[in-house]
Amino acid sequence: EPEVTQTPSHQVTQMGQEVILRCVPISNHLYFYWYRQILGQKVEFLVSFYNNEISEKSEIFDDQFSVERPDGSNFTLKIRSTKLEDSAMYFCASSVGGQPQHFGDGTRLSIL
Amino acid sequence: RKEVEQDPGPFNVPEGATVAFNCTYSNSASQSFFWYRQDCRKEPKLLMSVYSSGNEDGRFTAQLNRASQYISLLIRDSKLSDSATYLCVVTASGNTGKLIFGQGTTLQVKP
Numbered sequence: 001e002p003e004v005t006q007t008p009s010h011q012v013t014q015m016g017q018e019v020i021l022r023c024v025p026i027s028n029h030l031y032f033y034w035y036r037q038i039l040g041q042k043v044e045f046l047v048s049f050y051n052n053e054i055s056e057k058s059e060i061f062d063d064q065f066s067v068e069r070p071d072g073s074n075f076t077l078k079i080r081s082t083k084l085e086d087s088a089m090y091f092c093a094s095s096v097g098g099q100p101q102h103f104g105d106g107t108r109l110s111i112l
Numbered sequence: 113r114k115e116v117e118q119d120p121g122p123f124n125v126p127e128g129a130t131v132a133f134n135c136t137y138s139n140s141a142s143q144s145f146f147w148y149r150q151d152c153r154k155e156p157k158l159l160m161s162v163y164s165s166g167n168e169d170g171r172f173t174a175q176l177n178r179a180s181q182y183i184s185l186l187i188r189d190s191k192l193s194d195s196a197t198y199l200c201v202v203t204a205s206g207n208t209g210k211l212i213f214g215q216g217t218t219l220q221v222k223p
Contacts, residue, residue: 035211042199042214042215045204045210045212048209050208050209056208091156098207098208100158100161101211103156105154105155106154
């Protein structure tokens with residue numbers, strides 16, 4: 001069964017550094033998403049992306065965050081200057097239409 | 113009021129038990145509804161979509177009441193492998209696909 005893949009599985013970064021999280025969505029999917037989950041809390045929406053542009057973003061997704069689909073397969077989330085509170089699991093998801101969404105196994109981001 | 117509200121549990125049940133989870137949502141414009149399952153520190157995995165007519169998948173039955181903005185999940189004949197956190201998920205209004213997650217209900221099935 002095709003799946004969404006994310007790299008790295010764990011990223012440790014110093015506060016203030018830039019980080020890029022990578023995702024390879026399922027190949028025929030057209031809609032792409034990033035979510036995050038702080039330890040012990042619920043999954044939160046960050047951004048949705050369709051037709052090479054952001055279709056919606058949350059209040060969390062401020063100017064420090066950006067997304068890109070640089071080629072036909074990768075979908076990346078960049079955090080320009082990380083803060084301690086950015087520590088979380090970051091999940092990429094994709095879908096053919098809007099739903100249902102299939103999630104990758106996540107990147108654990110630890111900010112020191 | 114929380115956008116999606118669930119009883120966090122934990123629900124501790126013996127193998128073979130029937131257990132029911134409930135969920136309420138605040139946005140009457142939500143169009144799609146789901147139950148996801150999440151194992152500890154893993155990604156959410158789609159368990160089933162929820163339809164107004166109610167739907168069943170093996171031991172799992174989901175119900176939706178749009179008038180009450182209420183969603184339920186029934187698990188019959190619980191297995192040890194059902195132990196996980198069950199996430200009630202709804203779509204936001206609009207067509208962007210944004211999902212809104214509940215906090216999750218933790219189920220522990222014991223031998």
